Amino acid sequence: MSELIDLTAAQAADRIGAGEISPAELFETYRQRAAANELNAFTWVADAAPDGDGYAHNTPLGRVPIAVKDLFCTEGVPSQAGSRILEGYRPPYTATVVKQLAEAGAPLLGKTNQDEFAMGSSNENSGFGPVLNPWDRTRVPGGSSGGSAAAVAAGLAPWAIGTDTGGSIRQPAALCGIVGLKPTYGACSRYGMIAFASSLDQAGPLTRDVTDAALILRHMIGRDPRDCTSLEYPGEIELPKADDLNGIRLGVPEDLTGAEGGVEPGVRDSFDATLKLAEGLGASIEACRLPHAPHALSAYYLIAPAEASANLARFDAVRYGLRVGGDEDLATMYSRTRQVGFGSEVKRRIMLGTYALSSGYYEAYYGTAQKVRTKIAEDFHAAFEQFDFIVTPTSPWTAFELGAKTADPLAMYLNDFLTVPMSLAGTPAISIPSGLSDGLPVGFQLAGPAFSESRLLDAAYALERAIGFDGSEARA
Amino acid sequence: MNATAGKVEYEPVIGLEIHVQLSTRTKMFCGCALSWGDPPNTHTCPTCLGLPGALPVVNERAIHYGIMIGLALGCEIAERSLFHRKNYFYPDLPKGYQISQYDVPLCRGGRLGEVRIHRVHLEEDAAKLNHLGTSGRIHGSERSWVDFNRGGTPLVEIVTEPDIRSPAQAREWLILLRTTLRQLGVSDVDMSQGSLRCDANVSIRPAGRPEFGTKTELKNMNSFAFLESGVRAEIERQKRLLDGGEPVVQETMHFDPRTGNLTPLRSKEEAHDYRYFPEPDLVPLLATEEMLAAASADMPRELPAERASRFEHALGLHADTARLFAFRAELGDYFERALAAAGEDGRDGDHRLEPAELSNWIGPLVERIGSETDPATSKVTPESLAALATMVKAKEVSRDAAREVLTLLVQEGGDPRAIVEREGLGAISGEDDGLAELVDRAIAADPAAADQVRGGNRRAIGPLVGYVMRETKGRADGGEVTRLILARLEANA
Numbered sequence A: 001m002s003e004l005i006d007l008t009a010a011q012a013a014d015r016i017g018a019g020e021i022s023p024a025e026l027f028e029t030y031r032q033r034a035a036a037n038e039l040n041a042f043t044w045v046a047d048a049a050p051d052g053d054g055y056a057h058n059t060p061l062g063r064v065p066i067a068v069k070d071l072f073c074t075e076g077v078p079s080q081a082g083s084r085i086l087e088g089y090r091p092p093y094t095a096t097v098v099k100q101l102a103e104a105g106a107p108l109l110g111k112t113n114q115d116e117f118a119m120g121s122s123n124e125n126s127g128f129g130p131v132l133n134p135w136d137r138t139r140v141p142g143g144s145s146g147g148s149a150a151a152v153a154a155g156l157a158p159w160a161i162g163t164d165t166g167g168s169i170r171q172p173a174a175l176c177g178i179v180g181l182k183p184t185y186g187a188c189s190r191y192g193m194i195a196f197a198s199s200l201d202q203a204g205p206l207t208r209d210v211t212d213a214a215l216i217l218r219h220m221i222g223r224d225p226r227d228c229t230s231l232e233y234p235g236e237i238e239l240p241k242a243d244d245l246n247g248i249r250l251g252v253p254e255d256l257t258g259a260e261g262g263v264e265p266g267v268r269d270s271f272d273a274t275l276k277l278a279e280g281l282g283a284s285i286e287a288c289r290l291p292h293a294p295h296a297l298s299a300y301y302l303i304a305p306a307e308a309s310a311n312l313a314r315f316d317a318v319r320y321g322l323r324v325g326g327d328e329d330l331a332t333m334y335s336r337t338r339q340v341g342f343g344s345e346v347k348r349r350i351m352l353g354t355y356a357l358s359s360g361y362y363e364a365y366y367g368t369a370q371k372v373r374t375k376i377a378e379d380f381h382a383a384f385e386q387f388d389f390i391v392t393p394t395s396p397w398t399a400f401e402l403g404a405k406t407a408d409p410l411a412m413y414l415n416d417f418l419t420v421p422m423s424l425a426g427t428p429a430i431s432i433p434s435g436l437s438d439g440l441p442v443g444f445q446l447a448g449p450a451f452s453e454s455r456l457l458d459a460a461y462a463l464e465r466a467i468g469f470d471g472s473e474a475r476a
Numbered sequence B: 001m002n003a004t005a006g007k008v009e010y011e012p013v014i015g016l017e018i019h020v021q022l023s024t025r026t027k028m029f030c031g032c033a034l035s036w037g038d039p040p041n042t043h044t045c046p047t048c049l050g051l052p053g054a055l056p057v058v059n060e061r062a063i064h065y066g067i068m069i070g071l072a073l074g075c076e077i078a079e080r081s082l083f084h085r086k087n088y089f090y091p092d093l094p095k096g097y098q099i100s101q102y103d104v105p106l107c108r109g110g111r112l113g114e115v116r117i118h119r120v121h122l123e124e125d126a127a128k129l130n131h132l133g134t135s136g137r138i139h140g141s142e143r144s145w146v147d148f149n150r151g152g153t154p155l156v157e158i159v160t161e162p163d164i165r166s167p168a169q170a171r172e173w174l175i176l177l178r179t180t181l182r183q184l185g186v187s188d189v190d191m192s193q194g195s196l197r198c199d200a201n202v203s204i205r206p207a208g209r210p211e212f213g214t215k216t217e218l219k220n221m222n223s224f225a226f227l228e229s230g231v232r233a234e235i236e237r238q239k240r241l242l243d244g245g246e247p248v249v250q251e252t253m254h255f256d257p258r259t260g261n262l263t264p265l266r267s268k269e270e271a272h273d274y275r276y277f278p279e280p281d282l283v284p285l286l287a288t289e290e291m292l293a294a295a296s297a298d299m300p301r302e303l304p305a306e307r308a309s310r311f312e313h314a315l316g317l318h319a320d321t322a323r324l325f326a327f328r329a330e331l332g333d334y335f336e337r338a339l340a341a342a343g344e345d346g347r348d349g350d351h352r353l354e355p356a357e358l359s360n361w362i363g364p365l366v367e368r369i370g371s372e373t374d375p376a377t378s379k380v381t382p383e384s385l386a387a388l389a390t391m392v393k394a395k396e397v398s399r400d401a402a403r404e405v406l407t408l409l410v411q412e413g414g415d416p417r418a419i420v421e422r423e424g425l426g427a428i429s430g431e432d433d434g435l436a437e438l439v440d441r442a443i444a445a446d447p448a449a450a451d452q453v454r455g456g457n458r459r460a461i462g463p464l465v466g467y468v469m470r471e472t473k474g475r476a477d478g479g480e481v482t483r484l485i486l487a488r489l490e491a492n493a
């Protein structure tokens, strides 16, 4: 049994394909672990393995079950986006990405806890309670895809998907010691993802290693006629195989990794050690400039809340979800429902976004933020003329204690300082575990130009093998 | 200063905002069918219900129609336009925002008739609210429910420049717009069903002044007559205010067509900051050369405004007749077929039928078949109407007799010549002895009238002419009879 959960998803798929293990047994093993979890990583777990007939035996994903972030709509299964306003909501349809994965042979194991509407970096904003970090249960797993990250790290799921708006896959992956990838904006369909910030949201994998991430991403991408911001992916996602980084030019953006980023010493040490390994694998390392990137966080906290303020307007108690004050007048129903149903961080961002879009303020706030966004994208474009990848620590710090930053929203927002620039630029980025600092995982981030996922995975794979991170402690 | 003594002449300034439901097969941003009268909420999906995670996809047909409307109105079609979110809460708006176009619309500029077009843009319709209780509105109703069948129907909003100067002109222009859209085949344009809706912006200013007065908005004038009467009432209201030394307040007015009353909508209901921003779920709308070519290819050969102009200027019809025939395409079509038949009749010189003369026979025909009937469906073929009009012109039948023939044609159809012959309605000419004898009898029967005419009172000739017409059962030509009577009386003088 313990042997089963030590397999990566790709290894498990191979064993199932070879007839060495039974998919039903694998599903049941993980189902029981997920159902019994003490990390509060799941908001719903399947009752039983799906009917085998629904999945061909030789599927690309080998019938290895998958954990799915709560905000992906799954037909007939609670899809609450971590919010009490959607408590018990069961959609009549399934998100495109989840459907594609099921068709490729990854059945739904459960839905994972998250920050409410993906707004948070610690998973403490969930309407269904915080998720605990499997490395240290007094600490946060990161967010907003904290449930998915904790579930994979703790061996409660073979693999998982989440969404990344400003770092919501990469940062919890870093804090939980697993791999997390945010694809190029438009690579994966957003249809059926309960929206936070439409121009930034992307689905992506959270996995135990880089190979698993490549395997699953391969079945997530593609243009969806239901999402006109999705794009035809040029080529395929290749499974990684690089042994070295010969000729690879890595750029270290001092605008982000300098003093302003506030990177902890332990995180910096791990980052520097990884750069040394990269050099040893043949990569060249140089400082690079992303002059507008330090403004990314400010722009992000205008654009994302602005879009969210509109995206969350649909939760009005008329058609679905929570209704409070429905017997009174319309305004009372709206305000009481949203007052009770939304958590304080969601309300804060709705107010921020509403203000940023208001007549007389639009140009100064939303308009300026969009200009900054364009500048940042230009910075990345210029940097990728000289460098193959830009590398930074994923998070300035390791997992912090529950409650440590809840009283200070600005300190909490700084979690995203190193991940938000890539989100605004729409470029892909991956976080891999680079080691431990005081017994807690540290993440190393590589970002590449649009649609460079295969090359990015290849480089991450070579580094992963050189680092030799062992995450088994979190599964114990 | 005495308010009544210096009574000011005012000029109304009117602009219209028209919403048109497009008659596409499916909704603006999803695949649900457009429907009318189906059970509530039977044409819905995650997108048009605003379910979490659902996304919009633009209906290509609606864009095609939007471009056709832009071309028909002579607009500049934007190569790249944007959809925006217009944010407000209401139960008929499932997403909490309407997807519309804002500062970069599909079409700008243009003109229809004498009114300039400001802009034309695409958006989605709201759902339909039904209220239980007496108020008929959400406030004070016992219970309200929403039918999302209508929600997401493609809408085009057309905004004019403030070029209209009278309530009657507003009405007539809106009829021209409706005819144009109907001919494009892009909408049912039925005001009673709500597929054509009109708001009016109204202000007045002292005649001759260039600057505009404060405008008010009249919402949802749901018939051509209400538009005219509502605008007229609002102009009168504004005149009373200004004459009384009070200012016009910028506000939205509700016109009750039953009472003729205008009441302001509570300002709370209109104090909106819509917080427009570009819709991040959609990509910019690119109107390609291919799309423009496809729209051009689907355009009718001639639009009503062009047809009216051709009827008036090339064919010499009276301006009102030209418009009537152009705006009611079935009349224009019938007229043009009759005109072609008259041309084939091959008469020339004095007997050639002028289009205007032929056009004068459409009215009597419509009177006889009913104004709602398409004359092409009547028993009177365009050829027989042309033949009848030509016979009148050639004085082969009098105008009065021809009207009788027309009545018979409407009843039984057939060839007007055969009817004239059968009924003995052929014209009696001046050379006919019988007619001269009838003139003598008329004078003898009413010597008093004859004396008055001799004394110079030409208007007294009526009873004498009437006598002859009666006796000939209208077969004589009235002008000819008049000429004969005058000649006889002068000869006797």
Ligand SMILES: [Zn+2]
Binding pocket: B027, B030, B031, B032, B043, B044, B045, B046, B047, B048, B049, B152
């Ligand atoms: Zn629909």
